[in-house]
Amino acid sequence: MLGAAPVAAFPPAVSSSPVNKMTRRFSGSCRAQRISAGYSQLEVRKVSYRPPGTEQSLLNQTSLSLPEKSFGLIFGRSGSGKTTLLQLLAGLSEPTSGSICIQKYDDSGNPTGLPELLASQRVGIVFQFPERYFLSDTILEEVTFGWPRQKADSLLRGQLALKLQNAMNSVGLSTIALDEHPQSLSGGFKRRLALAIQLVQTPDLLLLDEPLAGLDWKARADVVNLLKDLKKDHTILVVSHDLRELYPLVDRSWRMEMGGVLKEEPLPV
Numbered sequence: 458m459l460g461a462a463p464v465a466a467f468p469p470a471v472s473s474s475p476v477n478k479m480t481r482r483f484s485g486s487c488r489a490q491r492i493s494a495g496y497s498q499l500e501v502r503k504v505s506y507r508p509p510g511t512e513q514s515l516l517n518q519t520s521l522s523l524p525e526k527s528f529g530l531i532f533g534r535s536g537s538g539k540t541t542l543l544q545l546l547a548g549l550s551e552p553t554s555g556s557i558c559i560q561k562y563d564d565s566g567n568p569t570g571l572p573e574l575l576a577s578q579r580v581g582i583v584f585q586f587p588e589r590y591f592l593s594d595t596i597l598e599e600v601t602f603g604w605p606r607q608k609a610d611s612l613l614r615g616q617l618a619l620k621l622q623n624a625m626n627s628v629g630l631s632t633i634a635l636d637e638h639p640q641s642l643s644g645g646f647k648r649r650l651a652l653a654i655q656l657v658q659t660p661d662l663l664l665l666d667e668p669l670a671g672l673d674w675k676a677r678a679d680v681v682n683l684l685k686d687l688k689k690d691h692t693i694l695v696v697s698h699d700l701r702e703l704y705p706l707v708d709r710s711w712r713m714e715m716g717g718v719l720k721e722e723p724l725p726v
């Protein structure tokens with residue numbers, strides 16, 4: 458299990474920094490040149506997985522692709538392999554075969570460069586009932602778990618404080634007291650905190666296993682609204698049985714069939 462790591466006691470940065478609100482004006486004959494930025498997407502390519510020491514494959518040639526800043530949802534029967542796939546994506550286990558990578562494309566949809574393997578440091582995962590794994594006595598310690606406690610120079614301290622502030626802002630927790638106990642929060646706010654713990658690492662991909670499980674109707678609506686906001690800036694892949702509530706957010710969806718076979722199909726709602 459996790460040991461007691463030193464914790465930073467950095468206060469959030471005081472001033473709120475508006476994110477890129479500057480607008481540019483072009484006058485006369487001066488024209489804005491279109492920059493071809495392209496896009497990147499997560500690609501799971503024919504991934505199979507057989508746990509070490511077992512004969513049975515839990516995933517069978519699973520493939521999916523999810524463009525950046527999209528919301529993907531995997532549904533299917535209990536025991537079909539959905540959580541196993543999230544664990545592979547998070548780098549907690551290695552596929553037996555196949556690959557998990559990020560591929561860049563130009564605006565015309567042509568691949569640019571070689572695919573890059575997805576680094577586990579770039580992935581945040583929130584397990585089912587994440588509040589059960591809160592270990593610290595304060596919200597600040599929980600979010601900054603593992604940060605250097607002392608001897609950080611002022612530049613690093615400033616950067617970490619900004620990361621903390623951005624993460625708390627993005628989950629709507631910027632006004633809560635950071636010295637409160639995490640377990641004193643309501644159910645919905647505990648889920649917000651669990652998301653902030655991942656977002657503070659600025660992941661490229663956010664994986665959520667049953668984000669609405671165990672919440673009352675109000676907290677569920679609260680988390681759905683939060684995910685709608687997060688979707689604007691993050692690539693999110695969710696495993697859930699709560700199809701009706703998440704339906705408005707979903708860009709791509711897949712059914713996981715028993716035996717770990719994944720098929721892209723619309724949500725049956």
Ligand SMILES: Nc1ncnc2c1ncn2[C@@H]1O[C@H](COP(=O)(O)OP(=O)(O)OP(=O)(O)O)[C@@H](O)[C@H]1O
Pocket residue numbers: 508511515533534535536537538539540541542
């Ligand atoms: N390390 C392992 N060794 C052997 N079997 C495993 C291992 N991990 C998971 N399983 C089995 O693999 C199957 C798929 O499990 P998984 O948790 O991925 O399913 P799931 O679709 O997420 O189910 P649920 O919806 O209930 O969470 C289950 O039958 C599970 O018992």
